[in-house]
Amino acid sequence: MYRLDPRYTPAPRTVLATGWQAIADQLPPAGAVVAIDGPPSVDWDLLADRLVAAWPGEAVRLLDVREHYAPPAEVRRRTVRPEDAADPYYCKLAENTLDDLFGDVPRPPEGGSAVVYGPGAALVRHDVLWYADLPKRHAEDAVAGGRGVNLGLPGEQGDFRRLFYVDWPMLDRHRDALAPRLDGWLDVQDPERPVYLDGEGLRATLATLARRPVRTRPFFNSTPWGGHWAQQELGFDPEARNTALGYELIAPEAGILVGDGPQAQAEVPFQLMCVLHPEDVLGDDVHARFGTSFPIRFDYLDTVGGGNLSVHCHPREPYMRERFGWPYTQHETYYMTLGGPDSKVFLGLREDADVDFFRKEVLKAATEGVPMDPEDHVLTFPAEQGRLFMIPAGTPHASGAGNVVLEISATPYLYSLRFYDWLRPGADGSPRPLPYEHGFANLETGRRGAAVARDLVQEPRTLREGAGWREEVIGALDEMFYEVRRYVLDAGAEAEDATQGRFHVLNVVEGAGVTVRTAAGDTHELACAETLTVPAAVGHYTLRAADGGPVRVVKALVR
Numbered sequence: 001m002y003r004l005d006p007r008y009t010p011a012p013r014t015v016l017a018t019g020w021q022a023i024a025d026q027l028p029p030a031g032a033v034v035a036i037d038g039p040p041s042v043d044w045d046l047l048a049d050r051l052v053a054a055w056p057g058e059a060v061r062l063l064d065v066r067e068h069y070a071p072p073a074e075v076r077r078r079t080v081r082p083e084d085a086a087d088p089y090y091c092k093l094a095e096n097t098l099d100d101l102f103g104d105v106p107r108p109p110e111g112g113s114a115v116v117y118g119p120g121a122a123l124v125r126h127d128v129l130w131y132a133d134l135p136k137r138h139a140e141d142a143v144a145g146g147r148g149v150n151l152g153l154p155g156e157q158g159d160f161r162r163l164f165y166v167d168w169p170m171l172d173r174h175r176d177a178l179a180p181r182l183d184g185w186l187d188v189q190d191p192e193r194p195v196y197l198d199g200e201g202l203r204a205t206l207a208t209l210a211r212r213p214v215r216t217r218p219f220f221n222s223t224p225w226g227g228h229w230a231q232q233e234l235g236f237d238p239e240a241r242n243t244a245l246g247y248e249l250i251a252p253e254a255g256i257l258v259g260d261g262p263q264a265q266a267e268v269p270f271q272l273m274c275v276l277h278p279e280d281v282l283g284d285d286v287h288a289r290f291g292t293s294f295p296i297r298f299d300y301l302d303t304v305g306g307g308n309l310s311v312h313c314h315p316r317e318p319y320m321r322e323r324f325g326w327p328y329t330q331h332e333t334y335y336m337t338l339g340g341p342d343s344k345v346f347l348g349l350r351e352d353a354d355v356d357f358f359r360k361e362v363l364k365a366a367t368e369g370v371p372m373d374p375e376d377h378v379l380t381f382p383a384e385q386g387r388l389f390m391i392p393a394g395t396p397h398a399s400g401a402g403n404v405v406l407e408i409s410a411t412p413y414l415y416s417l418r419f420y421d422w423l424r425p426g427a428d429g430s431p432r433p434l435p436y437e438h439g440f441a442n443l444e445t446g447r448r449g450a451a452v453a454r455d456l457v458q459e460p461r462t463l464r465e466g467a468g469w470r471e472e473v474i475g476a477l478d479e480m481f482y483e484v485r486r487y488v489l490d491a492g493a494e495a496e497d498a499t500q501g502r503f504h505v506l507n508v509v510e511g512a513g514v515t516v517r518t519a520a521g522d523t524h525e526l527a528c529a530e531t532l533t534v535p536a537a538v539g540h541y542t543l544r545a546a547d548g549g550p551v552r553v554v555k556a557l558v559r
Contacts, residue, residue, distance in 0.1 A: 014201025246300030351449025468493030511551030
């Protein structure tokens with residue numbers, strides 16, 4: 001059965017504390033300065049009140065670092081390039097450190113115990129350092145609901161553009177730099193019942209997980225095009241408007257649940273494991289190419305009972321690097337977990353596509369609300385279950401209604417350069433953003449017609465086989481840095497594999513599931529629709545298909 005809360009036991013001797021009083025018991029004796037850093041989405045005022053109320057002993061002085069930020073106009077000037085200021089959709093990833101938020105970094109209160117708190121608190125001299133965290137989905141939800149704030153701009157309503165391209169790059173680098181010396185980690189998703197992991201225990205746990213298969217916590221959001229498959233089949237939030245984009249493994253937002261049970265667990269960023277143990281997780285060669293960025297993501301696009309995705313493309317590599325600041329680009333593939341002859345995938349230009357006419361129709365749709373038919377310009381293919389569609393950067397594409405797509409892609413995921421979105425409004429009733437000028441600047445006009453079917457809709461090629469199983473290559477292109485393979489296993493069949501120095505990502509796309517067993521003796525059950533990361537350090541491992549029938553498992557790896 002698909003697990004909504006895959007959970008891992010902390011390393012021996014890890015301190016796991018739940019509730020403010022138990023957490024306050026981890027504080028040092030009187031006279032220490034405790035710095036608590038973290039993102040702006042944390043309720044910092046509540047955290048300070050609860051912690052101080054539970055801290056026994058003498059009166060505790062408080063320092064809220066947010067009161068020492070530079071004026072808002074100065075924060076904006078420092079973090080967004082002048083040439084990006086007029087772009088309502090994107091800006092280049094901020095390269096700032098959190099020092100740039102401040103006029104002057106304050107000094108801690110003198111005499112007695114003190115709590116210094118807020119984003120950037122670690123910059124203040126301290127004796128103990130904690131990090132209070134909310135997974136990024138909470139910040140997205142707050143901004144969408146008009147409650148969010150941006151980094152360095154307390155008191156102002158937040159926006160997604162700054163959240164994605166300014167706040168998160170700055171916060172991620174700051175958190176990652178702190179990880180080796182944190183004394184404690186606070187998960188404050190339940191602000192009245194937070195969970196604490198001591199720093200040494202956190203690092204010991206991640207060191208163990210970096211050498212064994214691990215599954216991140218899944219999550220689905222809602223969008224105007226979303227469907228209901230994940231609600232009906234996987235058990236995700238039945239009260240939600242829909243289940244659209246499924247975060248199976250999107251490294252910048254993924255979390256690993258560590259704890260003893262649902263009431264005593266902390267969600268720790270997957271990225272911390274990559275930062276602290278890059279060679280174990282990624283492998284030496286992949287680490288050399290991509291740093292600590294985990295370069296492949298697995299996610300779901302659920303349009304069962306929903307609508308067509310927007311017709312869009314993604315930035316080609318020079319544009320992604322120079323204009324947006326990512327060192328590698330957003331190549332994608334669509335694996336059809338669920339589809340059929342009556343549903344479609346939009347992919348590539350028609351042979352007779354006139355790009356100037358395409359642009360005119362897009363402009364009229366965007367500015368005058370005139371509907372257009374994307375099939376006048378873009379090819380469509382039957383969404384055959386089990387088919388993989390390759391989508392190199394610059395290729396126009398979309399999943400049609402009625403599909404479940406397992407998107408196996410490069411990690412960048414926030415650059416959908418939309419041409420057409422069927423004139424539908426966003427959740428707030430206003431038109432959804434259409435950054436079509438960015439789209440046309442990246443449109444790959446040369447790959448069209450028969451070349452699309454030949455290059456991007458490939459037939460499986462058997463790579464190796466054994467008793468009751470075979471491994472196929474189902475998608476590989478010279479211009480894409482990863483390839484997609486598939487295991488086909490009879491019931492009960494076993495296939496041997498090895499990471500050979502680079503991580504694998506697995507997903508059970510059909511059947512009752514598999515058991516993954518490593519040479520070190522670790523085992524991990526993987527049910528249908530679940531995704532598993534096999535770190536490079538695992539080495540040899542075995543896939544054993546469940547006895548209930550044939551199983552298919554998709555695998556992606558860096559080439």
